[in-house]
Amino acid sequence: MPFIIDTVQLKSFIAIVETGTFGQAAETVNRTQSALSLQIKKLEEQLGCELFDRTNRRVTLTPQGEIFLGYAKRMIQLQWEAFSRLREPDVEGEIRFGTPEDFATHYLPDVLASFRQHHPRVQLNVDCDLTLNLIDGFHRGKYDVILVKRDPQQVKGGTKVWREPLVWAAADGYQLEPRLSLVLSPQPCIYRARALAALDRAKRSWHISYTSPSLAGTLAAVKAGLGITVLPAHMIPAGVHPIRKEIKLPHLADSEVALMRKDELSKVAEIFADHVVQSLENIKT
Amino acid sequence: MPFIIDTVQLKSFIAIVETGTFGQAAETVNRTQSALSLQIKKLEEQLGCELFDRTNRRVTLTPQGEIFLGYAKRMIQLQWEAFSRLREPDVEGEIRFGTPEDFATHYLPDVLASFRQHHPRVQLNVDCDLTLNLIDGFHRGKYDVILVKRDPQQVKGGTKVWREPLVWAAADGYQLEPRLSLVLSPQPCIYRARALAALDRAKRSWHISYTSPSLAGTLAAVKAGLGITVLPAHMIPAGVHPIRKEIKLPHLADSEVALMRKDELSKVAEIFADHVVQSLENIKT
């Protein structure tokens, strides 16, 4: 994603804020830790104040850093706006896009709508399916761009686009049984696999009481008290709540969504992919 | 004026827009013409569109360039805001500042007020006087920072801060006489000198009917029909109008204002100078 001016520094700064460490941030922006260290040093020199408090292991923002964070985000946002406004205003063509169903329902409608508005002559074909099916189709050339859920541990290419906590959730007033009743998606589902693996590691007994391929179906079953489920924190609807920590259920790694692009992507698809990445970036704030 | 990110490109872009040529712009941003040429080339490549129309001698903005200009200005503005918000929020000290009276009256009140708001503990001493007196005092160490009018031709250091056309002006309904009646400031005034020199070159006969050291005094005399005067285009008040081109009066070079800083400036004064330059930059838009 080529930008006009040195967004690099700002991106690094934001990455550090989000990860809490220079090292991790370095990975996400594809640079070394020392590079970020120098970038921030320069930034701080120019501003004449410290941006981070390094007394603790995890760095945190100073009050000045907080202020600057707001500006950094606005600056990046502004650049993106200028950029996307000028770049190829009337491309046309076709894009084959695959995405998990739940993600499509929750976060994508606005993103896709605004893309459509900027590029009305592009034909966008969206396919909702389970991550593993999407990856399969992607490798068979069925898609130009896909969003996939993935395990933060085993990074397998693509650019990270979204990350949020994954939690156990149950209907309000639901009473946990010793042998857990689970409401999950059917087989090749990443959350399902993660949940079951975690339970097995913790030696908890369980059974699956209900399966549905759609998020809406799963939620309906949970609300009806058929069991507990696993959800990204932001997708919890009314009538359902995360299960309290006191009731020890095995911890789940964060949910992470990444975007993958076909090699030799068409220009339209390239623009589309950038649009998705950047728009989600902005939603987060 | 150190900035965080590559404002350089944006500044160059804006300078080209304002001067209309790469060469002149290069001077104002202290780079070579080829540097700007490459900067803009890169910018255009990244944006995927032409910013300037080079078919004519003076380059002009393309429609896309117009759009980008707006963003460029906003981006610089935003950076400046972040910068000035964080940099030394509560410096203190004293600043001795000199400025021409007319400029102080018209453009500076807001600028000085906002500086005061950001840095309430700074004592600001403003002196209004004629440019030549200011320069004299500056060299004798009387001022830290001064604004001066100067002839665009004979550049004598300092950074350009303002430029606008200089015009002949008369009261509405005033009838020009063959021998011109002039209302001007007293002796060491730059506009006065420029006006008289221009008239002499054009072999026009004239006499000075009224002199006043303050802009308000001059305007009052002009409004009263005591003669014509010379004014920066934006300072023309109600009841007075620029004299039409048809009535051939000698052409006057643009009015230009520059800011000069003492060597070894204190930090407060440095910040003040930057503030003035940047704020005037923003007023212009």
Added chain:
DNA sequence: CAGAATAATTTGTAAAATTTATCAAACAAA
């Protein structure tokens, strides 16, 4: 107190921006 994790620093190298020096096109005056 030992060991793991983390940021700062140092140093050599690679990449990028800038200048210098031409060049080609557009304009103005003859």
Added chain:
DNA sequence: TTTGTTTGATAAATTTTACAAATTATTCTG
């Protein structure tokens, strides 16, 4: 037209800057 001047583009050389790799210093954890 022709000629001289102004202007932007381009190529090569140079300077500046950013970066990675390795090392050091610090802080948290058990």
